[in-house]
């Protein structure tokens with residue numbers, strides 16, 4: 001008797017492992033491993049979730065109508081083209097299931113977000129990693145990786161875990177080089193943190209073309225990762241495909257209520273943005289002064305090289321930092337084994353991270 005077996009590709013998936021959250025024997029660990037918000041969620045969002053505790057017997061609105069309309073209004077979009085998901089992870093996964101058949105190909109950049117190859121393999125598709133330049137996606141390499149079997153090109157902009165980005169012009173060049181039947185998914189999970197003049201979220205490409213989707217999330221700057229809430233702006237046809245494949249109540253009621261409240265709290269958003277604008281350069285400079293290579297980041301995290309010098313190792317650094325209560329993220333699954341990624345924390349957390357790193361470097365030296 002043979003046992004049930006999944007479709008080809010599924011068993012090739014290395015399951016996604018989230019950032020560590022615990023240090024044995026301590027309850028004061030500083031978790032800088034998952035690009036969560038340093039400042040938590042808006043008080044208005046927290047209040048919205050508390051209120052919901054009295055209505056837990058009700059199904060949520062399966063169309064996320066109030067939230068979709070609020071997102072559309074805030075961004076000048078047609079609500080019929082705004083979709084919501086159980087995290088942007090779900091949107092990535094559902095779109096991949098809807099457009100990729102076994103044997104089809106999906107292009108992503110070499111150090112791109114892991115859910116792209118995972119979702120592709122889950123459909124029996126073939127992920128194709130296009131080489132990057134200096135830890136930045138290369139439009140030419142991605143276009144060169146496209147074949148007649150390509151169904152989707154994913155690009156995270158900015159990318160996790162590198163923190164680098166493509167300019168609006170480069171994104172436009174990527175779209176211009178694709179066939180019209182290839183879906184371009186621009187994952188702008190960290191868009192709110194970016195303040196560069198040449199950056200664009202990709203929404204103007206969604207306005208203009210029928211094969212471009214922009215995904216966003218409430219998990220990062222809005223601090224709602226626990227609730228799982230993502231959204232996307234799509235061509236009408238893609239939105240209709242998404243609604244056919246998604247679960248009927250894919251976004252829970254707490255996520256919808258908190259998302260609506262968070263969206264209205266623009267002061268909180270500004271505060272979170274200012275915090276990041278202060279601490280990304282501070283951390284970058286501090287690691288640089290310690291003699292460590294840092295990739296210039298426009299996200300809410302910095303990625304630092306720990307194998308650049310004799311005596312250093314990312315594993316030893318991870319263990320040392322943990323002994324000081326600090327949890328970073330190893331990047332072996334992203335084919336960056338020498339690097340660690342640290343999310344921006346609160347001021348004291350950032351200072352502890354840098355002090356502990358300095359201490360590690362001294363111990364490695366001696």
Ligand code: PMP
Nearest residue numbers: 087088089156160189217219230
């Ligand atoms: N895209 C990128 C680039 C990310 O870093 C993440 C979170 N790790 C996601 C998408 C998924 O975010 P969520 O499912 O929480 O919306």
